Amino acid sequence: MTTLPPDAPPPPTPDQILRAPKVLLHDHLDGGLRPATVVELAAEQGYDRLPETDPARLADWFRASADSGSLVRYLETFTHTVGVMQTPEALARVAAECVLDLAADGVVYAEIRYAPEQHQERGLRLEEVVEAVNEGLREGERRAAAGGRRVRAGALLTAMRQAARALEIAELANRYRDAGVVGFDIAGPEAGFPPTRSLDAFEFLKRENNHFTIHAGEAFGLPSIWQALQWCGADRLGHGVRIIDDIEVREDGSVSLGRLAAYVRDKRIPLELCPTSNIQTGAAPSYAEHPIGLLRRLGFRATVNTDNRLMSDTSMSREFTQLVRTFHYTLDDLQWFTVNAMKSAFIPFDERLAMIGDVIKPGYAALRSEWLFRREADKGT
Numbered sequence: 001m002t003t004l005p006p007d008a009p010p011p012p013t014p015d016q017i018l019r020a021p022k023v024l025l026h027d028h029l030d031g032g033l034r035p036a037t038v039v040e041l042a043a044e045q046g047y048d049r050l051p052e053t054d055p056a057r058l059a060d061w062f063r064a065s066a067d068s069g070s071l072v073r074y075l076e077t078f079t080h081t082v083g084v085m086q087t088p089e090a091l092a093r094v095a096a097e098c099v100l101d102l103a104a105d106g107v108v109y110a111e112i113r114y115a116p117e118q119h120q121e122r123g124l125r126l127e128e129v130v131e132a133v134n135e136g137l138r139e140g141e142r143r144a145a146a147g148g149r150r151v152r153a154g155a156l157l158t159a160m161r162q163a164a165r166a167l168e169i170a171e172l173a174n175r176y177r178d179a180g181v182v183g184f185d186i187a188g189p190e191a192g193f194p195p196t197r198s199l200d201a202f203e204f205l206k207r208e209n210n211h212f213t214i215h216a217g218e219a220f221g222l223p224s225i226w227q228a229l230q231w232c233g234a235d236r237l238g239h240g241v242r243i244i245d246d247i248e249v250r251e252d253g254s255v256s257l258g259r260l261a262a263y264v265r266d267k268r269i270p271l272e273l274c275p276t277s278n279i280q281t282g283a284a285p286s287y288a289e290h291p292i293g294l295l296r297r298l299g300f301r302a303t304v305n306t307d308n309r310l311m312s313d314t315s316m317s318r319e320f321t322q323l324v325r326t327f328h329y330t331l332d333d334l335q336w337f338t339v340n341a342m343k344s345a346f347i348p349f350d351e352r353l354a355m356i357g358d359v360i361k362p363g364y365a366a367l368r369s370e371w372l373f374r375r376e377a378d379k380g381t
């Protein structure tokens, strides 16, 4: 008797999703603290403005406050996380815990972003901020490896759109290149602060052959994406989810792309999609209606990300689980998103290829083969 694999592969189990190698390109350091750490750091630093001091209630508060449907209100919650990240020790601790949490979730490569300029309330120099975070990231990698989980983490330095320090932060990112920092980003409120405000920073980075991503096409639509790509030269789009506004789906199911959407797809511009965050800020109505389904079908370079694990009470596994439930994705789909993300990372090409060939593909192959053993086990033989 010949046993054939099932026609439709079984949906990945929660345990398989957890064990699947994952790559995370868009995760904010100040959006991913453990609730208990926020409480402890607040006590240590005498920060008395937390809305709750019980970790479980504080976690609920973050999630509920971030559910406002508005990016500007969503961003207000960061006052409290940034408020307790003002010393080298706090920054290093948060960075180390971030890497440990990602490793425990099966992430093998991550780019973690934060805005150094927001961590100077107690007089730290920008260099001290960057060095403290780098130290924490390395510590997290070491502790994860000691626990049997290997993960690599790089930092992205973010400049806040509403401040006018982008060039200074871009220079800082360039100085710490090959020393823990892999690129640059701008974030903050989108409406009223177009990417071209920071043009000098992007032009500087291009002259230095350095890499950057831009938060664009989240709260604001196509003009923001267009500027980020065609004026600023972004390598990737943070969110970019509003590219859907340039895609027409007709009743008969046929699809046509406008010039900008076609450019994004043809040039393989990576989209750092963050489904849960998008629902919270109102950039997408629900998981089922999230543009990721269509973008994946059309072959855009789509990637899956967490954005802010604390505010969204999420993880890479939870984002993948939602997508599996909503779009019936298989391990092949999850591998596709993961390979897309690894191809789009800001580390050197040979290292990306090695991660894909030696870590990601073998990881998914091992998971795909498990049905063989499960069948034998089910038979009780």
Ligand SMILES: O=c1[nH]cnc2c1ncn2[C@@H]1O[C@H](CO)[C@@H](O)[C@H]1O
Pocket: 028, 029, 030, 031, 071, 075, 078, 082, 113, 114, 115, 118, 158, 187, 188, 189, 215, 218, 277, 307, 308
């Ligand atoms: O989804 C987002 N869109 C725009 N800005 C964001 C988002 N998530 C976080 N930040 C902003 O980035 C800063 C540095 O990490 C955070 O403090 C927050 O203000």
Ligand SMILES: [Zn+2]
Pocket: 026, 028, 187, 215, 238, 307
């Ligand atoms: Zn973001």
